[in-house]
Amino acid sequence: MSQEFVIEVDGLYKYFDQFCAVENLSLRARRGVTTALLGGNGAGKTTTIAMLLGLLTPTQGHIRILGEDMLQHRHRLLHRMNFSSPYVDLPQRLTIRENLTVYGHLYRLPRLKSRIDELAGALHLDTLLNKRYGQLSAGQKTRVSLAKSLLNEPELLLMDEPTASLDPDTADSIRSYLEQYQRDTGASILLASHNMAEVERMATDVIMMRKGQVVDTGTPDELQARYGRNNLEEVFIDIARHKEPA
Numbered sequence: 001m002s003q004e005f006v007i008e009v010d011g012l013y014k015y016f017d018q019f020c021a022v023e024n025l026s027l028r029a030r031r032g033v034t035t036a037l038l039g040g041n042g043a044g045k046t047t048t049i050a051m052l053l054g055l056l057t058p059t060q061g062h063i064r065i066l067g068e069d070m071l072q073h074r075h076r077l078l079h080r081m082n083f084s085s086p087y088v089d090l091p092q093r094l095t096i097r098e099n100l101t102v103y104g105h106l107y108r109l110p111r112l113k114s115r116i117d118e119l120a121g122a123l124h125l126d127t128l129l130n131k132r133y134g135q136l137s138a139g140q141k142t143r144v145s146l147a148k149s150l151l152n153e154p155e156l157l158l159m160d161e162p163t164a165s166l167d168p169d170t171a172d173s174i175r176s177y178l179e180q181y182q183r184d185t186g187a188s189i190l191l192a193s194h195n196m197a198e199v200e201r202m203a204t205d206v207i208m209m210r211k212g213q214v215v216d217t218g219t220p221d222e223l224q225a226r227y228g229r230n231n232l233e234e235v236f237i238d239i240a241r242h243k244e245p246a
Ligand SMILES: Nc1ncnc2c1ncn2[C@@H]1O[C@H](COP(=O)(O)OP(=O)(O)OP(=O)(O)O)[C@@H](O)[C@H]1O
Pocket: 016, 019, 021, 039, 040, 041, 042, 043, 044, 045, 046, 047, 048
């Protein structure tokens, strides 16, 4: 088993009818660090993450997660990973505690009640546990999605815009919590985000996508140096506008 990489993707394609959303994508994400998956709207980030989770079947290509083939060992692997997105809804009529309990049972977690209470405290959900999911604000739903994603203490966490719709104060405390979680557990994170300040703070490695393909990779510092820019936002705009490195 490869110790260095938690995600190994080779020659990945996804067609929706005639439309190619992901085209010959190959990428690596290293163990124990945060890798940012960046790209403009429609670049293929969510489609890629859905294939990494086995929610979408690739048209072609290979995906290895934690050293194992995703298509062959999906059920085993899903116990070791998790996913957070503010765009995926949970059952509206269940309370937050009920929702988290259902997910906890899916993972057959021991000491589920104390795990839910611990996460509720860390993510400021304690006063919301008995409220129905459908009654929550957008930011509160995002925090529930984060709690759901951490229930099984995943070794690999896939995050699609994890702090979208969070106020700056809450977003900052969530980032700190994720950083602490990573230090404590050695977890690896794949982070799709449009927030370049967030990426600069959290990501060790960056993968830039455009039109379903990887167009550049590197650390934030390497990319800034390559494009002669002072921050990732400017690098992002250069790449989105097809500018070549300086
Ligand atoms: N189920 C689908 N059927 C047809 N086309 C799809 C489907 N899902 C995604 N697409 C298309 O695939 C492309 C990639 O979409 P995707 O959601 O992966 O982009 P993204 O990088 O996550 O974008 P954003 O930053 O806007 O969330 C888009 O052009 C989108 O319209």
